[in-house]
Amino acid sequence: MNDEIEITVGELARRLGVAPATLRTWARRYGLGPSGHEVGSHRKYDRVDVARIAVMRRLVISGVSPKEAALIAVDADVSEAENLPKIKFEERSEIVEAILKALESLDISFVNEIIRREILANGVIATWVEIVTPTLIKVGDHWSRTGLGVSNEHLLTEILIKILRELSAEIENPVNAKPIVLAAIGEELHSLALHALLAALAERNIQAYFFGARTPVDALVEVVRKVAPPVVFVWAQLPENADYSIAAALPAIRPPTRLLLGGPGWEPSRCADATLVGGLSEACEIVSSTLGVDL
Numbered sequence: 001m002n003d004e005i006e007i008t009v010g011e012l013a014r015r016l017g018v019a020p021a022t023l024r025t026w027a028r029r030y031g032l033g034p035s036g037h038e039v040g041s042h043r044k045y046d047r048v049d050v051a052r053i054a055v056m057r058r059l060v061i062s063g064v065s066p067k068e069a070a071l072i073a074v075d076a077d078v079s080e081a082e083n084l085p086k087i088k089f090e091e092r093s094e095i096v097e098a099i100l101k102a103l104e105s106l107d108i109s110f111v112n113e114i115i116r117r118e119i120l121a122n123g124v125i126a127t128w129v130e131i132v133t134p135t136l137i138k139v140g141d142h143w144s145r146t147g148l149g150v151s152n153e154h155l156l157t158e159i160l161i162k163i164l165r166e167l168s169a170e171i172e173n174p175v176n177a178k179p180i181v182l183a184a185i186g187e188e189l190h191s192l193a194l195h196a197l198l199a200a201l202a203e204r205n206i207q208a209y210f211f212g213a214r215t216p217v218d219a220l221v222e223v224v225r226k227v228a229p230p231v232v233f234v235w236a237q238l239p240e241n242a243d244y245s246i247a248a249a250l251p252a253i254r255p256p257t258r259l260l261l262g263g264p265g266w267e268p269s270r271c272a273d274a275t276l277v278g279g280l281s282e283a284c285e286i287v288s289s290t291l292g293v294d295l
């Protein structure tokens with residue numbers, strides 16, 4: 001850690017997304033003020049001050065009263081990141097709100113920490129369904145209502161991809177001899193649900209080839225010919241990307257490749273030649289049962 005930092009109340013306010021007036025109140029009321037050099041009539045915040053204010057802010061974001069948060073922040077051992085007080089949430093919706101607020105103030109490490117902690121405690125599926133999906137939907141709704149917040153969408157995407165990728169990095173003894181295939185079809189750039197599926201399958205030791213965004217039907221046909229995967233899972237977030245030609249295009253092989261479709265882009269009435277999957281948990285169950293693996 002850099003011990004040399006010294007910043008003004010204005011800089012700290014910008015960095016943490018807290019109003020300068022709030023920082024002054026925290027200093028006056030709770031003794032969480034700057035203790036660095038005096039510049040003119042103002043002191044600057046040093047590294048320890050900044051770390052304490054960050055602890056205070058995160059606790060307040062997560063619903064702890066300012067008074068209680070200040071008591072914890074003043075006493076916190078801020079010498080190492082792992083010593084920082086752990087934030088407890090009462091409700092899942094509080095976590096979603098905390099993530100949204102943290103994104104607003106670009107507190108990437110906090111978003112990272114919450115999501116990783118949830119996955120560790122409750123697994124990929126519960127975290128994706130109860131925390132990540134509602135957060136993504138809120139971020140998307142905010143953008144479509146106001147035209148703002150695209151940066152939050154990008155930030156959250158990058159954080160999620162990094163976490164989910166790490167979880168699916170290495171599978172030592174996969175239960176399936178042949179990996180399954182995961183792809184987003186046509187011009188589809190939305191691939192997060194596929195990353196979630198890859199990580200949830202990895203938790204179950206199921207291995208997959210990840211083709212990600214904008215995979216053409218021809219490429220999937222070629223892959224099926226080459227490796228005969230037991231399952232091909234195809235994601236379409238947007239209706240214009242749902243390419244229904246995929247069902248007829250996949251080569252008939254023995255044993256057959258099972259085609260699973262996921263995402264709101266698919267129109268159920270046009271998916272008779274495949275299995276349309278409604279959620280992450282269901283996707284894992286169908287993949288497992290197709291592979292003959294008990295969950």
Ligand code: B12
Binds near residue numbers: 142262
């Ligand atoms: C992140 C994001 C992006 C990122 C994608 C990054 C990436 N690598 O994936 C970026 C910034 C690239 C992006 C781009 C665009 N986006 Co966008 N994006 C989103 C956002 C916020 C999350 C997408 C996501 O991952 N959704 C997956 C889950 C969380 O959401 P869901 O599919 O609705 O979930 C339901 C089911 O699918 C199911 N489910 C959830 N998870 C899983 C997992 C599995 C395995 C299964 C089977 C089911 C399942 O449960 C949910 C409840 O029913 C959504 C908001 C939203 N509501 O989804 C907008 C959203 C999808 N985007 C939208 C738009 C318009 C765009 C752009 C066209 C914007 C533009 N003008 O450029 C482009 C299109 C790019 C393209 N050609 O594909 C709109 C689509 C509106 C529509 N229906 O047509 C949305 C809905 C935002 C909004 N509210 O308007 N986007």
